[in-house]
Amino acid sequence: MRDRFPLLWLALHRRRRMLTALVLGMAVFELLIVVIAGTVPHGRMFGGDGGGRTPPSAFKAFSGSTGSVSIGSYPGLVGAGLTHPFWIALQVTAIASLSAAAVAADVESGTIELVVVRPVSRARLLAERTAAPVLAALALNAVATLTVAAGVALSPDMHHDVPLRGVFIAGLLGWALTLCLLGPALAVSAAARRRAHVLGAAIALGAVGFALNFVALAWSKAGPLRYASPFHYYTPGDILAHPTVPWGSLSVLCGVGVAGIAAAFAVLLRRDLAP
Amino acid sequence: MHDPGPAIEIRSLTKRYGRTTGVEDIDISVGTGEVFGFLGPNGAGKTTTIRCLVGLLRPTSGSVRLLGHDPVDGHRQVAPRLGYVPGELRFYPELTGARTLGLLAALQGAPSPRRAELCERLGLTAADLARTVGEYSRGMKQKLGLVQALQHDPELVVLDEPTEGLDPLVQETFYELLAEAAAAGRTVLLSSHVLPEVQRTCGRVAIVRQGRLVTVQSVAELRRARARRVRLAFADGQGERPLPGADRWPPRWTGNRAELLVPPDEVVDALRGLLALPVADLTVEEAGLDEAFLDLYRSPVEKT
Numbered sequence: 001m002r003d004r005f006p007l008l009w010l011a012l013h014r015r016r017r018m019l020t021a022l023v024l025g026m027a028v029f030e031l032l033i034v035v036i037a038g039t040v041p042h043g044r045m046f047g048g049d050g051g052g053r054t055p056p057s058a059f060k061a062f063s064g065s066t067g068s069v070s071i072g073s074y075p076g077l078v079g080a081g082l083t084h085p086f087w088i089a090l091q092v093t094a095i096a097s098l099s100a101a102a103v104a105a106d107v108e109s110g111t112i113e114l115v116v117v118r119p120v121s122r123a124r125l126l127a128e129r130t131a132a133p134v135l136a137a138l139a140l141n142a143v144a145t146l147t148v149a150a151g152v153a154l155s156p157d158m159h160h161d162v163p164l165r166g167v168f169i170a171g172l173l174g175w176a177l178t179l180c181l182l183g184p185a186l187a188v189s190a191a192a193r194r195r196a197h198v199l200g201a202a203i204a205l206g207a208v209g210f211a212l213n214f215v216a217l218a219w220s221k222a223g224p225l226r227y228a229s230p231f232h233y234y235t236p237g238d239i240l241a242h243p244t245v246p247w248g249s250l251s252v253l254c255g256v257g258v259a260g261i262a263a264a265f266a267v268l269l270r271r272d273l274a275p
Numbered sequence: 276m277h278d279p280g281p282a283i284e285i286r287s288l289t290k291r292y293g294r295t296t297g298v299e300d301i302d303i304s305v306g307t308g309e310v311f312g313f314l315g316p317n318g319a320g321k322t323t324t325i326r327c328l329v330g331l332l333r334p335t336s337g338s339v340r341l342l343g344h345d346p347v348d349g350h351r352q353v354a355p356r357l358g359y360v361p362g363e364l365r366f367y368p369e370l371t372g373a374r375t376l377g378l379l380a381a382l383q384g385a386p387s388p389r390r391a392e393l394c395e396r397l398g399l400t401a402a403d404l405a406r407t408v409g410e411y412s413r414g415m416k417q418k419l420g421l422v423q424a425l426q427h428d429p430e431l432v433v434l435d436e437p438t439e440g441l442d443p444l445v446q447e448t449f450y451e452l453l454a455e456a457a458a459a460g461r462t463v464l465l466s467s468h469v470l471p472e473v474q475r476t477c478g479r480v481a482i483v484r485q486g487r488l489v490t491v492q493s494v495a496e497l498r499r500a501r502a503r504r505v506r507l508a509f510a511d512g513q514g515e516r517p518l519p520g521a522d523r524w525p526p527r528w529t530g531n532r533a534e535l536l537v538p539p540d541e542v543v544d545a546l547r548g549l550l551a552l553p554v555a556d557l558t559v560e561e562a563g564l565d566e567a568f569l570d571l572y573r574s575p576v577e578k579t
Contacts, residue, residue: 006381007382010367110363114359114365114379115382116330118354119350274332275365
């Protein structure tokens with residue numbers, strides 16, 4: 001890969017330790033989630049199935065549901081592991097770091113001068129640099145999905161409520177969410193001269209997006225705002241309970257991501273590239 | 276025989292950053308096989324011009340052609356034939372020297388027939404190349420910069436202040452490499468603020484100041500046109516005084532002695548005025564090339 005895709009190799013090589021830590025962190029976290037969820041007996045979930053008071057609807061933001069899935073259920077608990085702030089933090093860290101490295105970090109450090117005077121088109125530069133966070137996000141979501149799938153498969157109670165097909169569809173949607181955050185972050189990187197701008201934009205997209213969805217679920221008057229949050233379209237809790245591919249949400253998440261990447265190409269082809 | 280045309284052609288180049296003007300109305304033509312100097316003080320616009328030249332910056336107006344192509348639109352044609360040392364040389368600090376050269380060669384997409392020879396001549400040992408670039412001194416980074424620019428034996432080399440941080444022995448090797456490049460018919464653009472370096476290596480030189488071209492001359496012409504240093508000693512002990520006929524060239528006073536630089540074609544007129552004063556001693560000699568260079572910096576910007 002080093003000779004064929006040197007810029008992709010460079011992006012992954014420079015952040016290999018961070019990416020390894022993120023992947024391990026994701027595996028351990030999801031393992032903890034399924035182990036802890038598996039320790040709750042099927043009939044005693046938060047006051048019993050249908051018996052006790054259900055959690056406030058805003059808590060559905062933490063289980064990845066916009067429908068009927070409560071956090072007090074196996075799909076809700078496992079979904080919480082796929083929408084937890086720790087999960088978001090791991091994903092955003094990978095996206096922000098690799099998006100910043102795509103263009104802005106090279107411009108800031110001055111290394112861009114040695115790269116773009118080679119027979120490397122700007123489009124190829126961005127394509128290889130886009131592939132790095134896409135692959136990192138794929139790895140993070142794959143390890144989360146496989147860990148959850150293994151945990152669910154090994155727990156008969158959970159497996160009864162959470163079909164494996166739902167786990168894999170949730171993983172696909174997770175990857176689409178990261179793509180949705182990645183596109184705008186790359187567009188900022190293609191335009192910016194400072195990596196801090198990209199880091200700030202990626203973190204803001206993740207944190208503000210989640211907060212917006214939470215507020216929209218908690219306060220009915222703010223309800224329409226949820227459509228502006230990527231987390232409204234990312235509903236692993238619902239998918240774990242009802243395993244069908246949400247084509248609409250998937251299209252929105254992928255569409256935003258692809259639009260951001262397209263904007264990044266358009267910006268990079270026109271801008272000056274000097275420190 | 277087919278005339279290859281100029282290797283570098285800059286026409287009315289202007290680059291603005293918002294309200295700031297980087298360079299304005301620069302015209303330079305460098306022939307194929309020429310070693311051309313690009314001189315100016317820091318902030319004169321040399322690096323901006325070079326960045327437009329290699330396609331990092333897009334001109335606000337005017338045009339740049341490298342080996343017959345626009346450096347941005349014709350990037351695929353130009354880049355394989357170009358070697359470049361940036362003025363602010365930055366590498367990835369966590370890569371070793373060897374890996375850095377390998378990476379840049381992979382991006383170049385061409386063999387690196389001169390890498391071993393260049394490393395040896397510039398004193399980059401295998402042990403040096405095994406260390407990460409973050410551990411390199413400035414001089415070692417500069418050596419690495421020269422190797423990466425020349426390892427694929429490009430036909431056009433653009434060097435932005437390449438000897439910064441090099442010790443005198445390595446500078447000598449660098450001058451040898453330039454001489455060999457010239458002998459092999461390579462085109463070299465050498466940006467510098469060190470005049471003797473340009474004097475030694477280049478046939479012609481462009482001087483820029485405050486973003487504008489001051490002059491393009493051969494080094495020989497520059498030598499001929501250099502100012503004369505006039506030294507005067509007065510016998511009356513009165514110290515500083517007006518110097519009729521030579522007031523345009525501010526003198527440097529040391530007690531009863533004055534020293535001033537006068538353009539060669541105005542020396543005779545200046546002396547007529549000065550000799551009316553109580554002069555005890557007077558000498559006129561050619562100023563050093565450095566002084567001629569400074570004189571051009573001081574004089575009003577005027578294209579020739």
